[in-house]
Amino acid sequence: MQNFRIPEDKKLALQKFKEYVVEKGVDYPLSDQILFRYLYTSKFNEKSALNRIKKLIAWRKENNIDGILDNPDIKRNHDVISRRLLYCTHKTDRFGRPCTIFNVGHLNLRHILSVMLSRSIDLQLYSAEEILNAHIYYNEYMEKLCRDASERMGVDYIGNSTIIDLEGLSLSRHMNLKALNIFKEMILIHTYYYPESSDVVYVINYPPIFNYFWNGRNSPKQKLKRVPNAAKLLAYFKMEDLPKVYGGQCECKGGCVLGRAICETHSAMTDVLSLPNRGVENIDIPVKMGEEVQWCFSSLDRNIEFSVQFLTKDQFIQTVVPLCLVESKSSLITGEWEAMSDGCVRLIFDNSKSSWYSCSVSYEVTVEKKQESSVAEERDALSI
Secondary structure, X not given: OOOEOOOHHHHHHHHHHHHHHHHOOOOOOOOHHHHHHHHHHOOOOHHHHHHHHHHHHHHHHHOOHHHHHHOHHHHHHHHHHHHHOOEEEEEEOOOOOEEEEEOHHHOOHXXXXXXXXXXXXXXXXXXXXXXXXXXXXXXXXXXXXXXXXXXXXXXXXXXXXXXXXXXXXXXXXXXXXXXXXXXXXXXXXXXXXXXXXXXXXXEEOOOHHHHHHOOOOOOOOOOEEEOOOHHHHHHOOOHHHOEHHHOOOEOOOOOOOOOOOOOOOOOOEEEEEEEOOOEEEEEEEEXXXXXXXXXXXXXXXXXXXXXXXXXXXXXXXXXXXEEEEEOOOOOOEEEEEEOOOOEEEEEEEEEOOOOOOOEEEEEEEEEEEOOHHHHHHHHHHHHO
16 A cells, blocks of 8 residues: 555545444544555455444553653653664655664564563663553654655655564574564554554565565565565665665664664574474584583474484484473473583484474574683582
């Protein structure tokens, strides 16, 4: 529905729906574009659209949404939360749609949630409710920008655009149940109360695990566009409106993309395995004495068996994690082990007991050298 005008052949249906809404006692001020968006997303079923509009009105009244942009406390919280969640508005795309840049890949959700949801009195804390209020605040702000843009362009409604930067996307940092629950709630709010507001999402710098979570067989009307490299964003943005880091010319004071200047390079080994039925796959990671191996993986909707072995240089096999069943309801399996000698850590993903189903496993492995002081302390302890 980008840059849409209400079609001439739909104006009669809209007029009938407006009369139907009044007839049913709805006295809340609603613009034609809002009514049409609900009618459109309800496939022109008046009863369904009316029920959704009634829920919208009740939600807005109950939560004082009409006044949220004037609430100084929510604005203050939003300004801090948005910086921690690394999203901000940034000009428009070539279609005039107000743009958000969300630097997802450089987020460390585990750290953010420990700060935001912890009860420590030493930290500035934000509850899940405050995070959701910040999300609503931003939606209302973007709706205002979209209304202003629509007026300038002479159209009934123009939606917004988003650049999602996934450089650094990591299972260990991003797959978190608390975060997923909050994001699910955000998606529900967006779906029910801001229909057709998001016109397009440009996804850049996506690693293999993105394909694991993204179902490419979705409807061709899907608004998500995978952009193979950042420079190709110039097909959708003017040079002066695209951040320099993405191949444009814009250099906003303080940076166009939050978190870019302070992020650490993520050097994990990450990939997606496709295990056939009755298949087994080994991942071998060379390690040296004192190095710590950390692993995490998810098999999403399939049960799988998993074990870890350590192979010394003379091929002696030590069991690190015995073979165990990982059920599909497990969201993310993590583990770590320190090598006491040079050798190879072997992760074993076993689908051999399944005679029917293949299985995809997304995994991530990091190898880190343990601090010298810690290694020295352990040597001293062993020599006593």
